[in-house]
Amino acid sequence: MSIKLFTNELSAVYDAPLRQMLISNFEIIRDAFDEVLGNQAALKQQQNTIKQVQTTIKSDIKVQDENMQQLVNILSDYDIPIQIIDGKVTRTEEGE
Structure with a gap:
């Protein structure tokens, strides 16, 4: 982003221009x-959204792992x- 500022046109006399x-x-x-x-605020909001999604995903993965372990336990019982x-x-061989 390039912003044009007046820098080389300063005179010793304080005039209206x-x-x-x-x-x-x-x-x-x-x-x-x-x-x-404004961009900083938007980025902060997006970071918060990403953190919330990460937390949700981690929670979902934990529940999925727990469910899988329960399923394996049930199948092992049979x-x-x-x-x-x-x-x-x-699958495992008998006796492992």
């Missing part, structure tokens, strides 16, 4: 600063040779 250029510079700076602050190895449900 110089005053207008300085006022214009401050208005440009103020507008750019307001835009930066003598079905199954277990979880490295996060995957696998």
